[in-house]
Amino acid sequence: MARSTFEATIAPIVFMCMGVSLIPLALPPDSASHSSIAPGIVWIMVLLASLMSLERIFTFDYEDGSLEQLLISPQLLTQPIFGKLVAHWVMTGVPMALASPIMAFVLSLPADGYIPMILSIVIGSAYLSLAGSVCASLTVSLGRGGFLLPITVIPLYMPIIIFGTATIDFAISGMDWLFPLAVMGTFLCLATAICPIVVAAIFRSTPLF
Amino acid sequence: MRMQFSSLYELIDMDGHGVFVWTAVSVSLLIFLILVLLPILSHSRILRNIELGMKTESRSLRNAEVKK
Amino acid sequence: MIRSFLSFKWLYRLSSPKFFYSTSGKAIPWLLLISVTLLAVGLFWGLLIAPPDARQGDSFRIIYIHVPSSFLALAGYYFMAVAGAVGLVWRTKLSFWFMKSAASIGASMTFLALFTGAIWGRPSWGTYWVWDARVTSMLILLFLYLGVMAMIRAFDNKEYGQKNGAILALVGTVNVPIIYKSVDWWHTLHQPATLKLTSESTIHIDMLQPLLVMIVGFYLFYALTICLFLRAEILYHEQATSWVKDLCVRRQEKSG
Numbered sequence: 001m002a003r004s005t006f007e008a009t010i011a012p013i014v015f016m017c018m019g020v021s022l023i024p025l026a027l028p029p030d031s032a033s034h035s036s037i038a039p040g041i042v043w044i045m046v047l048l049a050s051l052m053s054l055e056r057i058f059t060f061d062y063e064d065g066s067l068e069q070l071l072i073s074p075q076l077l078t079q080p081i082f083g084k085l086v087a088h089w090v091m092t093g094v095p096m097a098l099a100s101p102i103m104a105f106v107l108s109l110p111a112d113g114y115i116p117m118i119l120s121i122v123i124g125s126a127y128l129s130l131a132g133s134v135c136a137s138l139t140v141s142l143g144r145g146g147f148l149l150p151i152t153v154i155p156l157y158m159p160i161i162i163f164g165t166a167t168i169d170f171a172i173s174g175m176d177w178l179f180p181l182a183v184m185g186t187f188l189c190l191a192t193a194i195c196p197i198v199v200a201a202i203f204r205s206t207p208l209f
Numbered sequence: 210m211r212m213q214f215s216s217l218y219e220l221i222d223m224d225g226h227g228v229f230v231w232t233a234v235s236v237s238l239l240i241f242l243i244l245v246l247l248p249i250l251s252h253s254r255i256l257r258n259i260e261l262g263m264k265t266e267s268r269s270l271r272n273a274e275v276k277k
Numbered sequence: 278m279i280r281s282f283l284s285f286k287w288l289y290r291l292s293s294p295k296f297f298y299s300t301s302g303k304a305i306p307w308l309l310l311i312s313v314t315l316l317a318v319g320l321f322w323g324l325l326i327a328p329p330d331a332r333q334g335d336s337f338r339i340i341y342i343h344v345p346s347s348f349l350a351l352a353g354y355y356f357m358a359v360a361g362a363v364g365l366v367w368r369t370k371l372s373f374w375f376m377k378s379a380a381s382i383g384a385s386m387t388f389l390a391l392f393t394g395a396i397w398g399r400p401s402w403g404t405y406w407v408w409d410a411r412v413t414s415m416l417i418l419l420f421l422y423l424g425v426m427a428m429i430r431a432f433d434n435k436e437y438g439q440k441n442g443a444i445l446a447l448v449g450t451v452n453v454p455i456i457y458k459s460v461d462w463w464h465t466l467h468q469p470a471t472l473k474l475t476s477e478s479t480i481h482i483d484m485l486q487p488l489l490v491m492i493v494g495f496y497l498f499y500a501l502t503i504c505l506f507l508r509a510e511i512l513y514h515e516q517a518t519s520w521v522k523d524l525c526v527r528r529q530e531k532s533g
Contacts, residue, residue, distance in 0.1 A: 131448070134444070134445075148424075148427055151423065155449060190451075213329065214325065223336075224335045227335070229400055230338050234324070234342065241498065245501070247506075255509060256528070260525050263522065
Protein backbone atom coordinates (compact mmCIF):
# COMPACT_ATOMS: atom_id res chain seq x y z
CA MET A 1 0.00 0.00 0.00
CA ALA A 2 2.71 2.44 1.06
CA ARG A 3 4.75 1.56 -1.99
CA SER A 4 1.86 2.11 -4.39
CA THR A 5 1.06 5.56 -2.94
CA PHE A 6 4.74 6.49 -3.15
CA GLU A 7 4.69 5.44 -6.78
CA ALA A 8 1.49 7.34 -7.43
CA THR A 9 3.04 10.55 -6.14
CA ILE A 10 6.52 10.25 -7.57
CA ALA A 11 5.70 8.80 -10.99
CA PRO A 12 3.90 11.87 -12.40
CA ILE A 13 6.67 14.19 -11.20
CA VAL A 14 9.41 12.06 -12.70
CA PHE A 15 7.38 11.78 -15.90
CA MET A 16 6.94 15.56 -16.02
CA CYS A 17 10.61 16.37 -15.50
CA MET A 18 11.80 13.75 -17.97
CA GLY A 19 9.30 14.90 -20.55
CA VAL A 20 10.43 18.50 -20.20
CA SER A 21 14.06 17.49 -20.67
CA LEU A 22 13.09 16.21 -24.13
CA ILE A 23 11.71 19.56 -25.26
CA PRO A 24 15.08 21.37 -25.69
CA LEU A 25 16.32 18.38 -27.67
CA ALA A 26 13.39 18.63 -30.05
CA LEU A 27 13.46 22.40 -30.54
CA PRO A 28 16.14 24.69 -31.97
CA PRO A 29 18.64 25.53 -29.19
CA ASP A 30 17.37 29.02 -28.57
CA SER A 31 16.64 29.98 -24.98
CA ALA A 32 14.40 32.92 -25.87
CA SER A 33 12.02 30.69 -27.78
CA HIS A 34 11.78 28.40 -24.76
CA SER A 35 10.55 31.07 -22.39
CA SER A 36 7.74 32.03 -24.76
CA ILE A 37 6.49 28.46 -25.07
CA ALA A 38 7.24 27.53 -21.45
CA PRO A 39 3.65 28.01 -20.15
CA GLY A 40 2.26 25.71 -22.80
CA ILE A 41 4.88 23.02 -22.24
CA VAL A 42 4.43 23.10 -18.46
CA TRP A 43 0.69 22.67 -18.86
CA ILE A 44 0.94 19.89 -21.43
CA MET A 45 3.25 18.01 -19.09
CA VAL A 46 0.85 18.46 -16.15
CA LEU A 47 -2.01 17.26 -18.34
CA LEU A 48 -0.21 14.14 -19.56
CA ALA A 49 1.05 13.29 -16.08
CA SER A 50 -2.44 13.58 -14.61
CA LEU A 51 -3.86 11.54 -17.51
CA MET A 52 -1.34 8.84 -16.64
CA SER A 53 -2.42 8.73 -13.01
CA LEU A 54 -6.12 8.80 -13.82
CA GLU A 55 -6.56 5.06 -14.16
CA ARG A 56 -5.41 4.60 -10.58
CA ILE A 57 -8.44 6.38 -9.09
CA PHE A 58 -10.86 3.47 -9.41
CA THR A 59 -9.09 0.54 -11.10
CA PHE A 60 -7.38 -0.84 -7.99
CA ASP A 61 -10.58 -0.58 -5.97
CA TYR A 62 -12.50 -2.22 -8.81
CA GLU A 63 -10.04 -5.08 -9.10
CA ASP A 64 -9.73 -5.91 -5.40
CA GLY A 65 -13.46 -5.56 -4.76
CA SER A 66 -13.42 -2.62 -2.37
CA LEU A 67 -15.53 -0.61 -4.83
CA GLU A 68 -18.19 -3.29 -4.56
CA GLN A 69 -17.99 -3.08 -0.77
CA LEU A 70 -18.50 0.67 -1.05
CA LEU A 71 -21.54 0.15 -3.28
CA ILE A 72 -23.32 -2.33 -0.99
CA SER A 73 -22.69 -0.29 2.15
CA PRO A 74 -25.73 1.69 3.25
CA GLN A 75 -23.91 5.02 3.45
CA LEU A 76 -23.98 7.77 0.87
CA LEU A 77 -21.70 7.00 -2.04
CA THR A 78 -20.93 10.62 -2.86
CA GLN A 79 -18.84 11.30 0.23
CA PRO A 80 -16.32 8.46 -0.06
CA ILE A 81 -15.97 9.22 -3.77
CA PHE A 82 -15.34 12.88 -3.04
CA GLY A 83 -12.79 11.76 -0.45
CA LYS A 84 -11.06 9.55 -3.00
CA LEU A 85 -10.90 12.42 -5.48
CA VAL A 86 -9.47 14.83 -2.90
CA ALA A 87 -6.90 12.20 -1.98
CA HIS A 88 -6.00 11.72 -5.64
CA TRP A 89 -5.55 15.46 -6.05
CA VAL A 90 -3.40 15.73 -2.90
CA MET A 91 -1.26 12.79 -4.00
CA THR A 92 -0.75 13.87 -7.64
CA GLY A 93 -1.88 17.44 -8.33
CA VAL A 94 -0.30 19.22 -5.36
CA PRO A 95 3.09 17.50 -5.72
CA MET A 96 3.05 18.40 -9.42
CA ALA A 97 2.37 22.05 -8.54
CA LEU A 98 5.22 22.01 -6.01
CA ALA A 99 7.59 20.38 -8.50
CA SER A 100 6.63 22.68 -11.38
CA PRO A 101 9.22 25.40 -10.51
CA ILE A 102 11.92 22.90 -11.51
CA MET A 103 10.36 22.66 -14.97
CA ALA A 104 9.86 26.40 -15.15
CA PHE A 105 13.50 26.96 -14.20
CA VAL A 106 14.72 24.56 -16.88
CA LEU A 107 12.51 26.31 -19.46
CA SER A 108 13.73 29.76 -18.25
CA LEU A 109 10.27 31.07 -17.42
CA PRO A 110 10.38 34.75 -16.35
CA ALA A 111 10.24 35.25 -12.56
CA ASP A 112 6.78 36.88 -12.70
CA GLY A 113 5.29 33.63 -13.92
CA TYR A 114 6.18 31.36 -10.99
CA ILE A 115 3.43 32.12 -8.48
CA PRO A 116 0.62 32.24 -11.09
CA MET A 117 1.93 28.97 -12.49
CA ILE A 118 1.85 27.20 -9.13
CA LEU A 119 -1.61 28.56 -8.31
CA SER A 120 -2.99 27.63 -11.72
CA ILE A 121 -1.61 24.09 -11.44
CA VAL A 122 -3.05 23.69 -7.93
CA ILE A 123 -6.52 24.74 -9.12
CA GLY A 124 -6.29 23.16 -12.56
CA SER A 125 -5.09 19.75 -11.40
CA ALA A 126 -8.06 19.55 -9.03
CA TYR A 127 -10.34 20.10 -12.03
CA LEU A 128 -8.39 17.48 -13.99
CA SER A 129 -8.87 14.93 -11.21
CA LEU A 130 -12.59 15.68 -10.95
CA ALA A 131 -13.41 15.76 -14.67
CA GLY A 132 -11.17 12.80 -15.31
CA SER A 133 -12.89 10.78 -12.60
CA VAL A 134 -16.13 10.86 -14.62
CA CYS A 135 -14.47 9.23 -17.61
CA ALA A 136 -12.48 6.89 -15.36
CA SER A 137 -15.69 5.66 -13.75
CA LEU A 138 -17.37 5.28 -17.16
CA THR A 139 -14.56 3.09 -18.47
CA VAL A 140 -13.56 1.25 -15.28
CA SER A 141 -15.18 -2.02 -16.31
CA LEU A 142 -13.20 -2.08 -19.56
CA GLY A 143 -9.99 -2.77 -17.66
CA ARG A 144 -6.61 -1.14 -17.71
CA GLY A 145 -4.72 0.31 -20.65
CA GLY A 146 -7.77 1.01 -22.81
CA PHE A 147 -7.67 3.83 -25.31
CA LEU A 148 -11.20 4.97 -24.55
CA LEU A 149 -10.16 6.81 -21.38
CA PRO A 150 -7.62 9.16 -23.02
CA ILE A 151 -9.78 9.96 -26.06
CA THR A 152 -12.79 10.79 -23.93
CA VAL A 153 -10.86 12.75 -21.32
CA ILE A 154 -8.65 14.96 -23.50
CA PRO A 155 -11.54 17.05 -24.90
CA LEU A 156 -12.74 17.67 -21.33
CA TYR A 157 -9.32 19.03 -20.43
CA MET A 158 -9.55 21.71 -23.10
CA PRO A 159 -10.82 24.61 -20.93
CA ILE A 160 -8.12 24.02 -18.36
CA ILE A 161 -5.24 24.03 -20.80
CA ILE A 162 -6.61 27.23 -22.38
CA PHE A 163 -7.04 29.17 -19.16
CA GLY A 164 -4.05 27.58 -17.40
CA THR A 165 -1.61 28.73 -20.06
CA ALA A 166 -3.45 32.06 -20.24
CA THR A 167 -2.81 32.62 -16.51
CA ILE A 168 0.95 32.21 -16.94
CA ASP A 169 0.99 34.15 -20.23
CA PHE A 170 -0.93 37.06 -18.71
CA ALA A 171 1.46 37.17 -15.74
CA ILE A 172 4.54 37.19 -17.99
CA SER A 173 3.20 39.99 -20.18
CA GLY A 174 2.12 42.07 -17.19
CA MET A 175 -1.65 41.73 -17.54
CA ASP A 176 -4.10 40.89 -14.77
CA TRP A 177 -3.64 37.13 -14.41
CA LEU A 178 -6.37 36.82 -11.80
CA PHE A 179 -8.99 36.84 -14.57
CA PRO A 180 -8.07 33.51 -16.20
CA LEU A 181 -7.38 32.08 -12.76
CA ALA A 182 -10.89 33.06 -11.71
CA VAL A 183 -12.32 31.32 -14.77
CA MET A 184 -10.42 28.18 -13.76
CA GLY A 185 -11.87 28.58 -10.27
CA THR A 186 -15.35 28.70 -11.79
CA PHE A 187 -14.74 25.47 -13.66
CA LEU A 188 -13.39 23.91 -10.47
CA CYS A 189 -16.46 24.96 -8.45
CA LEU A 190 -18.80 23.52 -11.06
CA ALA A 191 -16.82 20.29 -11.24
CA THR A 192 -16.70 19.97 -7.45
CA ALA A 193 -20.45 20.33 -7.25
CA ILE A 194 -21.28 17.99 -10.12
CA CYS A 195 -18.60 15.34 -10.63
CA PRO A 196 -18.80 13.35 -7.34
CA ILE A 197 -22.58 13.09 -7.73
CA VAL A 198 -22.26 12.01 -11.37
CA VAL A 199 -19.61 9.42 -10.50
CA ALA A 200 -21.75 8.04 -7.68
CA ALA A 201 -24.74 7.85 -10.03
CA ILE A 202 -22.66 6.05 -12.65
CA PHE A 203 -21.54 3.44 -10.13
CA ARG A 204 -25.04 3.06 -8.73
CA SER A 205 -26.89 2.69 -12.00
CA THR A 206 -24.63 0.31 -13.88
CA PRO A 207 -24.27 -3.47 -13.68
CA LEU A 208 -20.59 -3.39 -12.72
CA PHE A 209 -20.23 -6.67 -10.93
CA MET B 210 -30.30 38.73 -60.39
CA ARG B 211 -27.92 37.71 -63.11
CA MET B 212 -25.25 35.08 -63.61
CA GLN B 213 -21.76 36.03 -62.53
CA PHE B 214 -20.10 33.83 -65.12
CA SER B 215 -20.52 34.23 -68.85
CA SER B 216 -19.07 30.90 -69.97
CA LEU B 217 -18.74 27.38 -68.67
CA TYR B 218 -14.95 27.72 -68.52
CA GLU B 219 -15.25 30.80 -66.30
CA LEU B 220 -17.65 28.95 -64.04
CA ILE B 221 -15.27 26.02 -63.62
CA ASP B 222 -12.17 28.20 -63.25
CA MET B 223 -13.71 30.88 -60.97
CA ASP B 224 -10.72 33.22 -61.29
CA GLY B 225 -8.34 30.44 -60.29
CA HIS B 226 -10.32 29.59 -57.16
CA GLY B 227 -12.40 26.94 -58.93
CA VAL B 228 -10.26 24.05 -57.69
CA PHE B 229 -10.99 24.94 -54.08
CA VAL B 230 -14.67 25.70 -54.50
CA TRP B 231 -15.46 22.64 -56.58
CA THR B 232 -13.46 20.30 -54.34
CA ALA B 233 -15.39 21.57 -51.32
CA VAL B 234 -18.71 21.16 -53.14
CA SER B 235 -17.97 17.66 -54.44
CA VAL B 236 -16.66 16.37 -51.11
CA SER B 237 -19.74 17.66 -49.30
CA LEU B 238 -22.03 16.10 -51.89
CA LEU B 239 -20.15 12.82 -51.40
CA ILE B 240 -20.59 13.00 -47.62
CA PHE B 241 -24.28 13.81 -48.06
CA LEU B 242 -24.69 10.83 -50.35
CA ILE B 243 -22.99 8.55 -47.82
CA LEU B 244 -25.16 9.95 -45.01
CA VAL B 245 -28.30 9.06 -46.98
CA LEU B 246 -27.19 5.72 -48.40
CA LEU B 247 -25.62 4.25 -45.26
CA PRO B 248 -28.83 4.11 -43.16
CA ILE B 249 -30.93 3.02 -46.15
CA LEU B 250 -28.58 0.11 -46.85
CA SER B 251 -28.43 -0.99 -43.22
CA HIS B 252 -32.23 -0.63 -42.97
CA SER B 253 -32.79 -3.00 -45.87
CA ARG B 254 -30.10 -5.39 -44.60
CA ILE B 255 -31.80 -5.60 -41.19
CA LEU B 256 -35.18 -6.16 -42.85
CA ARG B 257 -33.74 -8.97 -44.96
CA ASN B 258 -32.19 -10.58 -41.87
CA ILE B 259 -35.49 -10.45 -40.01
CA GLU B 260 -37.34 -12.01 -42.95
CA LEU B 261 -34.71 -14.75 -43.24
CA GLY B 262 -35.05 -15.45 -39.53
CA MET B 263 -38.84 -15.64 -39.86
CA LYS B 264 -38.57 -18.06 -42.79
CA THR B 265 -36.24 -20.47 -40.96
CA GLU B 266 -38.44 -20.20 -37.90
CA SER B 267 -41.61 -21.15 -39.77
CA ARG B 268 -39.77 -23.95 -41.58
CA SER B 269 -38.51 -25.46 -38.33
CA LEU B 270 -42.02 -25.13 -36.90
CA ARG B 271 -43.42 -27.01 -39.90
CA ASN B 272 -40.75 -29.70 -39.58
CA ALA B 273 -41.61 -30.14 -35.92
CA GLU B 274 -45.27 -30.63 -36.85
CA VAL B 275 -44.38 -33.21 -39.52
CA LYS B 276 -42.32 -35.17 -37.01
CA LYS B 277 -45.23 -35.27 -34.64
CA MET C 278 -56.14 21.66 -30.11
CA ILE C 279 -53.73 23.97 -28.30
CA ARG C 280 -54.36 22.29 -24.99
CA SER C 281 -53.63 18.87 -26.39
CA PHE C 282 -50.47 20.29 -27.91
CA LEU C 283 -49.35 21.74 -24.59
CA SER C 284 -50.07 18.56 -22.67
CA PHE C 285 -47.05 16.93 -24.37
CA LYS C 286 -49.15 13.89 -25.23
CA TRP C 287 -47.87 14.13 -28.79
CA LEU C 288 -44.32 13.97 -27.43
CA TYR C 289 -45.04 10.82 -25.47
CA ARG C 290 -46.61 9.25 -28.52
CA LEU C 291 -43.68 10.28 -30.68
CA SER C 292 -41.28 8.64 -28.25
CA SER C 293 -42.83 5.26 -28.93
CA PRO C 294 -40.60 3.52 -31.51
CA LYS C 295 -43.52 2.11 -33.48
CA PHE C 296 -45.28 5.45 -33.81
CA PHE C 297 -42.08 7.24 -34.75
CA TYR C 298 -41.26 4.57 -37.33
CA SER C 299 -44.57 4.93 -39.16
CA THR C 300 -44.71 8.75 -38.86
CA SER C 301 -41.17 9.28 -40.09
CA GLY C 302 -41.86 6.91 -42.97
CA LYS C 303 -44.51 9.34 -44.19
CA ALA C 304 -42.31 12.40 -43.55
CA ILE C 305 -39.16 11.16 -45.30
CA PRO C 306 -40.26 11.71 -48.96
CA TRP C 307 -41.31 15.28 -48.13
CA LEU C 308 -38.12 15.99 -46.20
CA LEU C 309 -36.06 14.59 -49.06
CA LEU C 310 -37.92 16.64 -51.65
CA ILE C 311 -37.78 19.94 -49.75
CA SER C 312 -34.21 19.64 -48.51
CA VAL C 313 -32.79 18.60 -51.88
CA THR C 314 -34.69 21.44 -53.58
CA LEU C 315 -33.44 23.98 -51.04
CA LEU C 316 -29.86 22.73 -51.25
CA ALA C 317 -29.94 22.79 -55.05
CA VAL C 318 -31.46 26.29 -55.15
CA GLY C 319 -29.04 27.55 -52.49
CA LEU C 320 -25.99 26.09 -54.22
CA PHE C 321 -27.04 27.42 -57.64
CA TRP C 322 -27.78 30.85 -56.18
CA GLY C 323 -24.62 30.95 -54.10
CA LEU C 324 -22.21 29.58 -56.66
CA LEU C 325 -23.55 31.23 -59.81
CA ILE C 326 -25.59 34.31 -58.96
CA ALA C 327 -24.27 35.82 -55.72
CA PRO C 328 -21.66 38.54 -56.31
CA PRO C 329 -18.00 37.69 -55.58
CA ASP C 330 -16.44 38.97 -52.37
CA ALA C 331 -14.46 42.19 -52.74
CA ARG C 332 -11.35 40.82 -51.00
CA GLN C 333 -11.54 37.06 -51.37
CA GLY C 334 -12.97 36.87 -54.88
CA ASP C 335 -14.77 33.68 -55.80
CA SER C 336 -13.18 31.51 -53.10
CA PHE C 337 -15.65 32.97 -50.58
CA ARG C 338 -18.34 30.80 -52.19
CA ILE C 339 -17.18 27.96 -49.95
CA ILE C 340 -19.08 29.85 -47.22
CA TYR C 341 -22.29 28.30 -48.54
CA ILE C 342 -21.15 24.90 -47.29
CA HIS C 343 -18.77 25.88 -44.53
CA VAL C 344 -21.11 28.02 -42.43
CA PRO C 345 -24.20 25.76 -42.51
CA SER C 346 -22.14 22.67 -41.69
CA SER C 347 -20.43 24.47 -38.78
CA PHE C 348 -23.88 25.55 -37.52
CA LEU C 349 -25.08 21.97 -37.56
CA ALA C 350 -21.87 20.63 -36.06
CA LEU C 351 -22.45 22.81 -32.98
CA ALA C 352 -26.25 22.56 -32.85
CA GLY C 353 -26.01 18.82 -33.44
CA TYR C 354 -23.94 18.45 -30.31
CA TYR C 355 -26.74 20.06 -28.30
CA PHE C 356 -29.35 17.84 -29.97
CA MET C 357 -27.25 14.82 -29.07
CA ALA C 358 -26.65 15.88 -25.46
CA VAL C 359 -30.30 16.83 -24.88
CA ALA C 360 -31.44 13.50 -26.32
CA GLY C 361 -29.00 11.75 -23.99
CA ALA C 362 -30.33 13.70 -21.00
CA VAL C 363 -33.93 12.89 -21.93
CA GLY C 364 -32.97 9.24 -22.19
CA LEU C 365 -31.28 9.28 -18.80
CA VAL C 366 -34.20 11.00 -17.06
CA TRP C 367 -37.25 9.41 -18.72
CA ARG C 368 -35.52 6.18 -19.81
CA THR C 369 -36.96 6.36 -23.31
CA LYS C 370 -35.14 3.98 -25.64
CA LEU C 371 -35.80 6.16 -28.65
CA SER C 372 -33.80 9.09 -27.29
CA PHE C 373 -30.70 6.94 -26.84
CA TRP C 374 -31.00 5.82 -30.45
CA PHE C 375 -31.48 9.44 -31.46
CA MET C 376 -28.30 10.26 -29.58
CA LYS C 377 -26.40 7.51 -31.39
CA SER C 378 -27.63 8.72 -34.79
CA ALA C 379 -26.92 12.36 -33.94
CA ALA C 380 -23.36 11.44 -32.94
CA SER C 381 -22.59 9.91 -36.34
CA ILE C 382 -24.23 12.73 -38.30
CA GLY C 383 -22.70 15.43 -36.10
CA ALA C 384 -19.25 13.95 -36.53
CA SER C 385 -19.64 14.02 -40.32
CA MET C 386 -20.88 17.62 -40.20
CA THR C 387 -17.89 18.61 -38.05
CA PHE C 388 -15.56 16.86 -40.46
CA LEU C 389 -17.22 18.69 -43.35
CA ALA C 390 -16.84 22.04 -41.60
CA LEU C 391 -13.16 21.37 -40.91
CA PHE C 392 -12.52 20.10 -44.42
CA THR C 393 -14.18 23.00 -46.22
CA GLY C 394 -12.48 25.37 -43.78
CA ALA C 395 -9.10 23.90 -44.63
CA ILE C 396 -9.78 24.24 -48.36
CA TRP C 397 -10.98 27.80 -47.89
CA GLY C 398 -7.86 28.55 -45.84
CA ARG C 399 -5.58 27.81 -48.80
CA PRO C 400 -6.58 30.77 -51.02
CA SER C 401 -7.40 33.21 -48.20
CA TRP C 402 -4.76 32.45 -45.51
CA GLY C 403 -2.18 30.80 -47.73
CA THR C 404 -2.20 27.50 -45.86
CA TYR C 405 -4.51 24.54 -45.45
CA TRP C 406 -4.22 24.16 -41.72
CA VAL C 407 -3.79 26.81 -39.01
CA TRP C 408 -3.75 26.21 -35.26
CA ASP C 409 -6.21 29.03 -34.81
CA ALA C 410 -8.61 29.07 -31.87
CA ARG C 411 -11.75 28.30 -33.87
CA VAL C 412 -10.14 25.57 -35.98
CA THR C 413 -8.56 23.89 -32.97
CA SER C 414 -11.74 24.00 -30.94
CA MET C 415 -13.71 22.52 -33.84
CA LEU C 416 -11.15 19.71 -33.94
CA ILE C 417 -11.79 19.18 -30.22
CA LEU C 418 -15.51 19.03 -31.04
CA LEU C 419 -14.76 16.27 -33.55
CA PHE C 420 -12.86 14.39 -30.82
CA LEU C 421 -15.84 14.83 -28.48
CA TYR C 422 -18.14 13.31 -31.08
CA LEU C 423 -15.71 10.45 -31.71
CA GLY C 424 -15.38 9.86 -27.96
CA VAL C 425 -19.16 9.59 -27.59
CA MET C 426 -19.39 7.28 -30.60
CA ALA C 427 -16.61 5.05 -29.23
CA MET C 428 -18.17 5.03 -25.75
CA ILE C 429 -21.57 3.93 -27.09
CA ARG C 430 -19.98 1.03 -28.98
CA ALA C 431 -17.37 0.00 -26.38
CA PHE C 432 -19.49 -2.21 -24.16
CA ASP C 433 -21.02 -5.63 -24.74
CA ASN C 434 -24.05 -4.51 -22.76
CA LYS C 435 -25.67 -2.07 -25.22
CA GLU C 436 -27.81 -0.24 -22.69
CA TYR C 437 -24.80 0.38 -20.49
CA GLY C 438 -22.89 1.77 -23.44
CA GLN C 439 -25.73 4.10 -24.42
CA LYS C 440 -26.07 5.37 -20.87
CA ASN C 441 -22.34 6.00 -20.59
CA GLY C 442 -22.34 7.75 -23.96
CA ALA C 443 -25.16 10.02 -22.79
CA ILE C 444 -23.26 10.95 -19.62
CA LEU C 445 -20.12 11.70 -21.62
CA ALA C 446 -22.10 13.82 -24.09
CA LEU C 447 -23.61 15.80 -21.21
CA VAL C 448 -20.26 16.36 -19.50
CA GLY C 449 -18.77 17.45 -22.84
CA THR C 450 -21.27 20.30 -23.21
CA VAL C 451 -18.97 22.50 -21.07
CA ASN C 452 -16.83 22.86 -24.18
CA VAL C 453 -19.52 23.96 -26.60
CA PRO C 454 -19.84 27.57 -25.35
CA ILE C 455 -16.04 27.85 -25.50
CA ILE C 456 -16.02 26.64 -29.10
CA TYR C 457 -18.86 29.01 -29.92
CA LYS C 458 -17.16 32.02 -28.36
CA SER C 459 -13.60 31.19 -29.43
CA VAL C 460 -13.59 33.64 -32.34
CA ASP C 461 -14.57 36.49 -30.07
CA TRP C 462 -12.24 35.62 -27.19
CA TRP C 463 -9.10 34.99 -29.22
CA HIS C 464 -8.50 37.41 -32.04
CA THR C 465 -6.70 35.01 -34.32
CA LEU C 466 -6.96 34.43 -38.05
CA HIS C 467 -10.54 33.21 -38.24
CA GLN C 468 -12.97 36.01 -38.99
CA PRO C 469 -15.66 36.75 -36.40
CA ALA C 470 -19.14 35.39 -36.91
CA THR C 471 -20.86 37.14 -39.81
CA LEU C 472 -24.38 36.04 -38.95
CA LYS C 473 -25.90 37.36 -35.77
CA LEU C 474 -29.40 37.03 -34.46
CA THR C 475 -29.34 39.98 -32.10
CA SER C 476 -27.56 42.60 -34.18
CA GLU C 477 -27.13 43.40 -37.85
CA SER C 478 -25.19 40.84 -39.86
CA THR C 479 -21.95 42.03 -41.42
CA ILE C 480 -22.60 40.24 -44.71
CA HIS C 481 -24.14 41.83 -47.79
CA ILE C 482 -27.81 41.04 -48.40
CA ASP C 483 -27.14 39.48 -51.85
CA MET C 484 -24.74 37.02 -50.27
CA LEU C 485 -26.90 36.50 -47.20
CA GLN C 486 -30.05 35.29 -48.96
CA PRO C 487 -28.52 32.16 -50.53
CA LEU C 488 -26.72 31.48 -47.24
CA LEU C 489 -30.01 31.46 -45.36
CA VAL C 490 -31.49 29.12 -47.97
CA MET C 491 -28.52 26.80 -47.50
CA ILE C 492 -28.82 26.88 -43.70
CA VAL C 493 -32.50 25.92 -43.83
CA GLY C 494 -31.66 23.25 -46.38
CA PHE C 495 -28.92 21.83 -44.14
CA TYR C 496 -31.28 21.72 -41.15
CA LEU C 497 -33.90 19.85 -43.14
CA PHE C 498 -31.27 17.50 -44.51
CA TYR C 499 -30.14 16.90 -40.93
CA ALA C 500 -33.72 16.02 -39.97
CA LEU C 501 -33.90 13.68 -42.95
CA THR C 502 -30.71 11.82 -42.06
CA ILE C 503 -31.77 11.61 -38.40
CA CYS C 504 -35.01 9.96 -39.53
CA LEU C 505 -33.16 7.53 -41.79
CA PHE C 506 -30.57 6.56 -39.15
CA LEU C 507 -33.24 6.29 -36.44
CA ARG C 508 -35.45 4.01 -38.55
CA ALA C 509 -32.54 1.62 -39.04
CA GLU C 510 -31.79 1.73 -35.29
CA ILE C 511 -35.45 1.12 -34.39
CA LEU C 512 -35.68 -1.83 -36.73
CA TYR C 513 -32.47 -3.32 -35.35
CA HIS C 514 -33.41 -2.98 -31.70
CA GLU C 515 -37.09 -3.88 -32.09
CA GLN C 516 -36.70 -6.87 -34.41
CA ALA C 517 -38.05 -9.28 -31.82
CA THR C 518 -41.30 -7.34 -31.33
CA SER C 519 -44.58 -8.28 -32.93
CA TRP C 520 -45.11 -5.01 -34.81
CA VAL C 521 -41.85 -5.43 -36.72
CA LYS C 522 -42.79 -9.01 -37.60
CA ASP C 523 -46.22 -7.82 -38.78
CA LEU C 524 -44.45 -5.21 -40.88
CA CYS C 525 -42.29 -7.89 -42.51
CA VAL C 526 -45.28 -10.12 -43.16
CA ARG C 527 -47.15 -7.27 -44.81
CA ARG C 528 -44.09 -6.42 -46.89
CA GLN C 529 -43.77 -10.02 -48.08
CA GLU C 530 -47.46 -10.14 -48.98
CA LYS C 531 -47.11 -6.92 -50.93
CA SER C 532 -44.10 -8.17 -52.90
CA GLY C 533 -45.80 -11.50 -53.45
